[in-house]
């Protein structure tokens with residue numbers, strides 16, 4: 001997992017990209033520990049693959065500037081089976097992130113709401 005900085009990308013967007021990757025990684029780790037019985041800090045093969053895939057999607061996402069989080073993105077670049085998996089992980093790990101990482105989770109909730117409002121505005125036009 002390198003620090004991929006796209007050409008011309010602002011430090012703010014790069015930081016957001018890194019934050020998203022870290023957050024998704026933590027959610028997958030929570031899920032894997034609870035569902036697959038792996039030890040904390042470890043991932044089973046399936047989850048490691050999902051984590052690598054999610055990272056890769058974040059690295060390549062051209063909408064990092066505008067969107068807040070992949071689950072919110074209107075482009076949905078995930079392959080269908082990966083999308084199913086990541087949604088399951090989010091449903092499970094999302095509420096639990098409040099306890100593990102309250103600041104990051106609250107920021108995510110706030111940013112998600114802000115984006116929903118913005119998308120509704122755009123749709124109304």
Ligand SMILES: [Zn+2]
Pocket residue numbers: 031032033036038043044045046047048
């Ligand atoms: Zn797993």
